[in-house]
Amino acid sequence: MNKPDHFKFSTGVVAYPILFVLTIWIVFWVEVRFGYNFSKYGIYPQTLKGLRGVLLSPFIHGNIQHIYHNTIPLFVLSMALFYFYRHIAWRVIIFGILISGFFTWCIGRPSYHIGVSGLIYVLVSFTFFKGVFAKHYRLIALSLLVVFLYGSMIWYTLPIEKGISWEGHMSGLITGLLFALFFKKEIAKPKKYIWEQENYNEDNDPFLKHFDENGNFIESIETEPEIEQEQHTINYIYKKNKD
Structure with a gap:
């Protein structure tokens, strides 16, 4: 398979994250504008009907604070994903939503789990562990930056605060680690100088x-x-x- 051997900026690095974030905000606007409540379409563990939330829950948020705190890290991390790991970016996002959502469905409490935070934890975990495993200075620097910006998020994988889906966070963390182990060679490499x-x-x-x-x-x-x-x-x- 012929692939570029160096990191490369493209319009997709910014366009795809903007489109994703914009879609989430449009869904929230529809809820507020027309008085809908889409929470019932979230993940409800161990029920057949609750499985639809695996696909729909990332686009549903409870309030303005919830969506605000989720879409900013989503935008930053997805941009980093499309720049440094563009060959596998869509697979990480799509399978990240599906697998972390399914894990949440398996281990979650009997309540509706909504929000894109599960995918955010996938991106944080994948970016950190992949940079460490790749042993490349740019990717390690990205890993350190992720730890600096979002390292405190690790605490929310534990049941320390009521009303937060720590199960979704834990599922995302585990999924990102699995992806870092699975996608071993499919990463871009910087162009080498002649020496x-x-x-x-x-x-x-x-x-x-x-x-x-x-x-x-x-x-x-x-x-x-x-x-x-x-x-x-x-x-x-x-x-x-x-x-």
């Missing part, structure tokens, strides 16, 4: 040819015949245009 390549040879380095053994710059070096011919052609065209 970082395995077959690098100083004698063939075009840059080092401009310096002698003592590190002094050589003003004139021998060039290949093709390069000399190209230089003569350029000089000829330049003189002709000048005349």
Whole structure:
């Protein structure tokens, strides 16, 4: 499979997270504007009807504070996901919603579990553990940044506060760790400089040819015949245009 070997910015890095967040806010606006309550479409554990919440619960939020605290980290983390792990980003998001939602359905209390926080914990866990496992300095730096910004979220995987779905958070944390272990090789790598390549040879380095053994710059070096011919052609065209 031919894939780019370096991190690359694209419109999808920003467009997809914005679209996801915008959809969540539109659903919330419909609830408020028309007086609906979509909480009944959330995950209700151990019931067949409650399984529909596996797909629908990420788009449902209880109040403005709930949606505000969820959509900001979702936007930041999904942007990082699409930039550093663009080849597997959609799989992480889609399967992250499904698997973490199903885990929540299995272990959750008999109550409606709503919100996109399960996916957020998937992204936090995946980004952190994948950076550590990859042993690449940029991904490790991303992992440290995630810990700095969202490290305190680990406490909410425990039943320390009433009204918070710690089961959904725990499910997301476990799912992200599993993804970090499963997606072993499908990550982008930065473009290597010539001296970082395995077959690098100083004698063939075009840059080092401009310096002698003592590190002094050589003003004139021998060039290949093709390069000399190209230089003569350029000089000829330049003189002709000048005349």
